[in-house]
Amino acid sequence: MIIIMSSGVGDEQIDGVVRKLKEFGLDSNVSRGVERTVIGAIGDETKIDKELLQALPGVEDVIRVMKPYKIVARSYHKEDTVIDIGGVKLGGNQVQIIAGPCSVETQPQMDEAAKYVAEAGCRMMRGGAFKPRTSPYSFQGTGVEGLEMFRTAAEKYHMPIVTELMDVRMLDTFLDHDVDVIQIGTRNMQNFDLLKEVGRTHKPVILKRGMSATISEWLMAAEYIAAGGNHNIIFCERGVRSFETYYRNMLDVTAIPVLKKETHLPVIVDPSHAGGKAWMVPQLSRAAIAAGADGLLVEMHPTPCDAWCDADQALGPQELKELMVSLRLIAQAIGRDL
Amino acid sequence: MIIIMSSGVGDEQIDGVVRKLKEFGLDSNVSRGVERTVIGAIGDETKIDKELLQALPGVEDVIRVMKPYKIVARSYHKEDTVIDIGGVKLGGNQVQIIAGPCSVETQPQMDEAAKYVAEAGCRMMRGGAFKPRTSPYSFQGTGVEGLEMFRTAAEKYHMPIVTELMDVRMLDTFLDHDVDVIQIGTRNMQNFDLLKEVGRTHKPVILKRGMSATISEWLMAAEYIAAGGNHNIIFCERGVRSFETYYRNMLDVTAIPVLKKETHLPVIVDPSHAGGKAWMVPQLSRAAIAAGADGLLVEMHPTPCDAWCDADQALGPQELKELMVSLRLIAQAIGRDL
């Protein structure tokens, strides 16, 4: 930790910082420059809060030199982590496209969706039984019954299922239904109690980025899960809030190489929620794979115009098929397969 | 709802929209302009999802003409709602300053804090027993024991207490300890299950704005609480995420007049979390009251340099006293008292 003092501070204020550091077991290296005095804290900087030092008289700024994340950091585990999801490997050389409808509606809809997803060549399926909706008056999901319909539909094609958990009280139900991958949605990225609970299971977790979460906050949210013992974490970039109104969210494609550098965990992208329009999905999907994403979460509905939610962002079955063909070529261009 | 068609669409696509509207019980008013055809949906537009129409062929854009919020809307209740919190009125002519430490630490700290808060002339007290922290390795709050210390300290001065609820499973404990005002934090603004549960109680709820929530999303989050039957909702602006790095969050002072226009519910401001620095708190507090806020949530610690969290943003006891004097003058300048 580096403490930058205001210009013109006296010895008393410098000593105050040194004393406070010592209180927390840290040594100091005081460097009196021409313009400013800078104090280096030597030792384990996690022992002391940055804000505590910032509150001391004469302190202008405090800068951490260590990354706050540990288990999820690349330095903790040099190799890429490959997560095994019912035999499907995520994070390795093979790119995984996880497709399916926004929400689970009926058994026939899910049966049809599963057929199309499998036919297109995808190995995992997505679908929401519990839906986080902006309005309390909108359709809130088919719930537990939806979980069952989803499981029944996907089983026929041996596809592991991905579905969102919103309420900590539903975790046992998810485990009872043997959901293969638990998705933590954007609005719950910093629902710390929920993160702690899924951290106690061994289920793979897809952690979506918060609406305007920094990459560092996102890594720290994953650290909450990891600290509980569950290291099967998959980051999912889904666009962030911006000033642009043409599309729903701004896909942060740069987050892909940044995460691949900072963490050993897999990174996937949700191009459907990012752009919010089906016609943008192919280009955003190609960009994501070209930038190094390990997979995608894509919305596909058997008949998009009848979808119960987010109808305008779902691909139709034929579009998904074509997307898969085009993504395979991109994957190959960067030495991966799909 | 207004449906704007792409230029050059044919009758088939226009009919498709009209048919879909009819399916949901809505009539249509088709207006064929020089450049574009525009379809007005006549009837209750909440019956149909905007996205469903957007997914239809030939539709360029869909615009809602009704506000999505109902109970919280000013049109639902023309007069300002005044909430009674143990005899203290929030939302009326008197401005309320709710002060106290970021986190409950020890009984002596809380006793001292309560004394200073009351002495400064505040009528309510704040303090966090459960803390949402970015890092799993940071201090997470004193928990239930903290609630008790807080209650004991505030009771002596007959001050109602405000404290944050993060986990839906703790709600009963909050009710058992008779917490006067439940605070829903920034990270939980769209934790819909939590909102639904506090909506079933009759406790006043302070709903902080999400990190980058639009005012409309914020109103809809409040609608989740209101829809459950609890109309005792207080909005708290606490700054939003921005590109500026000089301070922690950008206080959205414009949100104050906007909320006063859109909703009948009280609006308060948290200048401490907004700026993130104690030295900015007086100016931001004055701006908030001058812009029409009904109150403030201010951090005060008996000895800020020893605070266990957010030490750099807490006022000291003397600073709080001086702030109250200056805020009283601002309140009087706009015809209110404090």
Added chain:
Amino acid sequence: MIIIMSSGVGDEQIDGVVRKLKEFGLDSNVSRGVERTVIGAIGDETKIDKELLQALPGVEDVIRVMKPYKIVARSYHKEDTVIDIGGVKLGGNQVQIIAGPCSVETQPQMDEAAKYVAEAGCRMMRGGAFKPRTSPYSFQGTGVEGLEMFRTAAEKYHMPIVTELMDVRMLDTFLDHDVDVIQIGTRNMQNFDLLKEVGRTHKPVILKRGMSATISEWLMAAEYIAAGGNHNIIFCERGVRSFETYYRNMLDVTAIPVLKKETHLPVIVDPSHAGGKAWMVPQLSRAAIAAGADGLLVEMHPTPCDAWCDADQALGPQELKELMVSLRLIAQAIGRDL
């Protein structure tokens, strides 16, 4: 300047940084911590570009400890700078409200506007003769003729005039017409050639904040003017771009105390362009003065509904009069007059 090395770097990389610093005349203080090596550069850090060091092998981050701005910095001139504009003092104890129409339209419109501005008690007038419009097909201003109409109208009430300069080639015309205050608009905040040219004059300059300029970039833009010899600079906060769509821009009220701390120059606020709606202007104006602004730029049109541009954000004459009454009370509440 502090150079933070990546973890695990060797002596060769550390020596590379030390050598590069020496090349630019700076000494080094190498501190080898448990986790990382940190190098402090001792000497005048403005001699070397941060990016140059960041490009060296093994460098993780480079942090400046000196502020990049000099003449505009508070440390350069401890007292508040008070600018004399034709006898009207800006930056002192008296708050100045500069009012007038968005654009100069006709002589009668300007004559009437001037009358109302003076009657309301304002001492300076604003009006645009050259208008930066998003569309090339929108009204672009009345130009030089507009300058003359403006001058004629304001002279009668001895009010100095404020008007925007967009094109460096028009500077001589502005000087010929003896414009009292040159306004540099949001879109030109980093038009460095324009800044350099107004820096060579002695005319007071209102420098509006760029659409999403950081406070530091804004101060550096002012430094361009100051470096040319013109220290008569007035900062004008006018809202920044954000994700919120309810209003036009997000007024950054926090920028006021921040600027008052960082610079000795006056700070004013434009509540009309910030909110973009006349009905918000009173609340935003009060917030700005309460937060410490030295003045305001407010749009007033004799008949807002007929304004040639930005009609929805202009106050009417009576509204301006009432605003002045209310702002006088706020100014007095913080010990200033108006």
Added chain:
Amino acid sequence: MIIIMSSGVGDEQIDGVVRKLKEFGLDSNVSRGVERTVIGAIGDETKIDKELLQALPGVEDVIRVMKPYKIVARSYHKEDTVIDIGGVKLGGNQVQIIAGPCSVETQPQMDEAAKYVAEAGCRMMRGGAFKPRTSPYSFQGTGVEGLEMFRTAAEKYHMPIVTELMDVRMLDTFLDHDVDVIQIGTRNMQNFDLLKEVGRTHKPVILKRGMSATISEWLMAAEYIAAGGNHNIIFCERGVRSFETYYRNMLDVTAIPVLKKETHLPVIVDPSHAGGKAWMVPQLSRAAIAAGADGLLVEMHPTPCDAWCDADQALGPQELKELMVSLRLIAQAIGRDL
């Protein structure tokens, strides 16, 4: 144009809107819904300002149904526009990588740079002679002399040159030196006088996106150039300002498909200024091409560690070579060549 009235307005207010529309030559279609009255304006909506209507009593919102851009719109010219730059085609099937140093430093530096750019297989070269720098105390470019060094270096390899114009007074010098492509930088995207002047030439213009410009504002800035008669416009996405601090700007990859839909003009991407770090350039470059960009502006310096500006974002010669190989594979995967 659609005018949405506030709920509960009377006939007088509706008539006011209809009258105002008639004044500007537009007819009205009044639709009285259950909740609100909506007025459709029939005729050429560009004749009237949205703000003028918004200022009328009883008007809640005004929505345009026509795109404000004309010449640059895809509807104006269905086919992709291919721009011929000294024989090199931009906007067609072949992807163009334009490489070179951030700034022109010396003749040997430029000679070497040109050699490496040509050797890597690029057909155009970039380099800045006039540099927009945040600080007035930073290196401001080698100016006219730089233009000459650049021309000399590039000529040997028959590469057209791209360089930035900041000051309208330098346009003649640019034309005298026969600069092949004029670049308008981020900070000048809405320097309307500069846009008008380059609009009077026939030189191809690269128009970089403003720091936080919406896509619509960007298209309108291009419309300023096009309205002057110059249709040789190339959009360059270079990242926008965001809350994320890990990298310099957030590359808006979604802008690529959006622009390809809205305009017939070529779209390129500057991955170097977007990320601000050389190590991110390959991934961002691949993403851009995969998303459909027609080319890239990439920074390459013969010896990045000695660059006079932005040293940390320049690729070295070998890195450029490798990037070209990898981009060729991506281009082929989507059916283009490079």
